[in-house]
Structure formats: structure tokens, C-alpha cells
Amino acid sequence: MEPASRLGAGVSKQEIREKIWDYMEAQNIADFPRPVHHRIPNFKGSSHAAERLLHLQEFKISRTIKVNPDAPQKNARFLALEGRKTLLVPTPRLRSGLFNKIVPPPGATKEILRKCATSQGVKNYSVPIGLDSRVLVDLIVVGSVAVSEKGWRIGKGEGYADMEYAMMVSMGAVRKETPVVTIVHDCQVTDIPEELLGDHDLTVDYILTPTRVIVTECTRPKPQGIIWSMISDEMMERIPILKNLHFREKQAGKDITLQKEHLKHLKTIPIQAPLQNTDQIASSRPVDMDHAAPLDKECVTSKKESSSVTTVYVGNIPKDARVSDLKRTLREHNAVPLRLNWQGAQGRAFLDYKDQSAAESVISSLRGLSFNGNTLWVNLAKKQK
Known part of the structure; x- marks a missing residue:
């Protein structure tokens, strides 16, 4: 697998994801469900990789293990149940709580335990665990799209693993020394530039692949809450x-x-130093959504049209993001603006829409959106508030 360092300067998390997803499909490493794009990818050999848990001392002595519900961790869930450990699985998209505890029926055979470890089994054989349960997790197993030998991890971009860990910190379910393990194919182990990581990003201590166990000795702090x-x-x-x-x-x-x-x-702080006002923003070179180049004359609004143009501020854009990432996201959410003023170095962008109604509709569709691992801040630009 080509290291991320060879993908070019300023590589983004999304580019690393796409590279790995494409490679796994092209080399037929991917396993059901396919295609693996936009997922924690399942892969051939995932069960064998999970069996390396049995050789980790941290697994042997653990009593309570939290394992994510994705397909490549199915055998890890089974091994936890077979080892008579308490198995916690996050509730889907955290809709109804944080954890579900898998409770196999009395006298469950290996066949039944394997069913309990499937996604359907999680639904059929689990009970919710509340915040007052005082649960203490001894070991965490998460999925990854990419991970580096230094322990830096990239998920599928929705941020749920990071959020789950932060919640566990908040409820006192994990300690800073609680080990985090990820199970991936060897091709998913790649270089990840440290500048792509934020304070909210979860790191890992062990990487299990079909061929090896990697002890990362990661010193970067995990999320504090x-x-x-x-x-x-x-x-x-x-x-x-x-x-x-x-x-x-x-x-x-x-x-x-x-x-x-x-x-x-x-709003009480200058948007940047020196302050750039709305007039300056309007005079900035507009960006074409497909080519990040100046718009053609036909695409530029007339003076009459520009009088009603409403600008949307988008903040908390990750340092690793590119304008192409944002353009793609805007297209996916039917939020293509008349103009886009990209200020990636400052973690923000300004989007022009034909009127306030269109702008507010876009704000509604983008607010709370996870973008390359960060939750976007979306609001009307300062002058219009």
C-alpha cells in the first residue's frame, strides 16, 4: 500500500480514506459488505487478525471489553463472549444511549455465541447500559480505515468512535491507561501526517493485522472528554x-x-486579523465549485442580483481539509453556492447564496455536519446577523 506521505504535500484524511478503499476493492482484499467505501472496511483475514487478541496480556486479564459493531470486529466480539468476558457494543449511531451489553442465553453453545456476535445478534441478545451503571471498561477495540504504526487513526469520517471514547471518559468508564486496539488489514497501516490529528481524535495502542501485532507506544494524549x-x-x-x-x-x-x-x-471577535469585512469578502476572487478557479462571466451575479446575496460562514474546518473536500460535501447536500471564498488556513470559508431564504436552508442542512472528523460551525456571516 502506498504510504500517505507519497500522496503529495497537504494530503487530507479523506484522500487517505479514498486511497485505501480503492486499493482494497481493486486488489479484492475487501469482504462483505461491499463496496467498502464510506465504511469501516471488512477484509479477508479479519477473523485471523482478531485471533491475535488471544495473545495480548491486556485481553487475557480484561473482564469488560467494548468492541465496535462493524463487520471486521465480529470475531473479536465472539472471542470476548467465548472468554466469558462482559461484552459492550455501542448503540447504533448513539441514538438510544452509549452501550448495549450482550447477554447470551444460558448454556449458549459456540454456534449461539457466534450469532450473538453478529449485528443481528447485537439486536437480539443485548440490554442497554445506563450512565449510572458504573461500568469500567478494561479494553477497547475500534475499527479504522487507516492507522499508522505510531498509533494515529483515521475512521470513516463520522466521528462516532471518537465521540464514544469521549463519552466514556465523561462517565468515568475508561482511564487514561485503558488500552485501545484496532483490527485492520496490513494495507490499512500507512503513514498519517500528525498535523491531520485534532484533540478529539482517538489514538490506538495496538494494531492487529493478519500478519503481525504492532505495539505503537503512542505518546499522544487520547481525548480528555x-x-x-x-x-x-x-x-x-x-x-x-x-x-x-x-x-x-x-x-x-x-x-x-x-x-x-x-x-x-x-461574533464579538474579529473574524481574522486584520479584520476582513463583507465588502472585502465580496471582492475576493470567487471559486468555481468544480475547478477551484475564477468563475466564468456568465456565472458571476450582476450588481442587481448581488444586492440580495446572503453569505454563510462555515468554521471549524480541519487543517487537513482541501477546498475540493468542501465542494464535494456541498454538492452532496445540495448546497452549492454562487461563490465560495476558501480560507482553509484559518479553518473557515464563506459561501454566497442568492438570498437569505436559500442561505438559511443551507445552514439547516449543514449545521452539525461532521466534515473530515470535525463538526462544522455554520451560521450567517457577521454583517447579516
Whole structure:
């Protein structure tokens, strides 16, 4: 597998993902469900890779293990159950809580345990675990799209593994020394530039592949808890457990400023130094959504049209993101602007739409969106508030 370092300067997380997904499909390494794009990819040999857990001392002495629900970790779930360990699996997309505990029927055979370890088994043989359960997780097994030998990890881009870990920290379910293991194909082990990582990104301590066990000796700190300034109102509604954790951390006197309040605070701060006002933004070179080049004359709005143009501010863009990443995301969400002013170095962009109604519709569709691992801050640009 070609290292990310050879993909060119300024490689993004998404480019690394796409490279690995494409390679696994082209080389027929991928396994059901296919295609593996936009997934934690399953691969041929995943069961053998998972068996290396049996040789880890941390697995042998663990009593409670949290394993993600993706296909390549199915055998890891089975091995935990066969070893009579307490198996926790995150609830799908965190809709109804954080964990489900798998409870096999009394006297379950190996065949039944294997069924319990499947996605259907998780539904049929599990019970929810509440925040007051005082559970303590001894070992965490996560999926990855890419991982480096230094322990730096890239997921599929939705941020759920990072969020799950942050929640476990908040509820006291993990300690800083709790080991994190990922199970991947050898081709998924690649160079990842450290500048792509944020404070919210989860790192791993062990990498298990069909051919080896990699001890990363990673010294980069794991997430210290939920970064509330990255959490939107929409995320709070979509993931109800966040409300409970938010209340608990407020009671504990922690900083629980949400994205909305954080953005209100930013309104009192110059957008950049020196301040760039809306007139300056309007005079910036517009960016074509397909080619990141100046727009053709026919695409540039007339003076009359520009008088009603409404600008949307998009912030918290990851350092590794490229304008092409944002353009693709905007197309996928039917949010293509008249103009795009890209300021990636400052982690932001400004999008022009024909009127306020169109702009507010875009804000509604983009707010709370996970973009290359970060939750976007989306609002009307300052002058229009």
C-alpha cells in the first residue's frame, strides 16, 4: 500500500480514506459488505487478525471489553463472549444511549455465541447500559480505515468512535491507561501526517493485522472528554445521551459551552486579523465549485442580483481539509453556492447564496455536519446577523 506521505504535500484524511478503499476493492482484499467505501472496511483475514487478541496480556486479564459493531470486529466480539468476558457494543449511531451489553442465553453453545456476535445478534441478545451503571471498561477495540504504526487513526469520517471514547471518559468508564486496539488489514497501516490529528481524535495502542501485532507506544494524549464547543443543538437532539452528560458536567462545574454559544462569543471577535469585512469578502476572487478557479462571466451575479446575496460562514474546518473536500460535501447536500471564498488556513470559508431564504436552508442542512472528523460551525456571516 502506498504510504500517505507519497500522496503529495497537504494530503487530507479523506484522500487517505479514498486511497485505501480503492486499493482494497481493486486488489479484492475487501469482504462483505461491499463496496467498502464510506465504511469501516471488512477484509479477508479479519477473523485471523482478531485471533491475535488471544495473545495480548491486556485481553487475557480484561473482564469488560467494548468492541465496535462493524463487520471486521465480529470475531473479536465472539472471542470476548467465548472468554466469558462482559461484552459492550455501542448503540447504533448513539441514538438510544452509549452501550448495549450482550447477554447470551444460558448454556449458549459456540454456534449461539457466534450469532450473538453478529449485528443481528447485537439486536437480539443485548440490554442497554445506563450512565449510572458504573461500568469500567478494561479494553477497547475500534475499527479504522487507516492507522499508522505510531498509533494515529483515521475512521470513516463520522466521528462516532471518537465521540464514544469521549463519552466514556465523561462517565468515568475508561482511564487514561485503558488500552485501545484496532483490527485492520496490513494495507490499512500507512503513514498519517500528525498535523491531520485534532484533540478529539482517538489514538490506538495496538494494531492487529493478519500478519503481525504492532505495539505503537503512542505518546499522544487520547481525548480528555467531550469538547462541548464542537457540539451543536442538532447533535444534542440526535444523540440524547449528550443532554444527560452535558447536565452532569455542568453540575461538576466544567466548561460546557456549546457550539451555538461559542459562535455567539466569536461574533464579538474579529473574524481574522486584520479584520476582513463583507465588502472585502465580496471582492475576493470567487471559486468555481468544480475547478477551484475564477468563475466564468456568465456565472458571476450582476450588481442587481448581488444586492440580495446572503453569505454563510462555515468554521471549524480541519487543517487537513482541501477546498475540493468542501465542494464535494456541498454538492452532496445540495448546497452549492454562487461563490465560495476558501480560507482553509484559518479553518473557515464563506459561501454566497442568492438570498437569505436559500442561505438559511443551507445552514439547516449543514449545521452539525461532521466534515473530515470535525463538526462544522455554520451560521450567517457577521454583517447579516
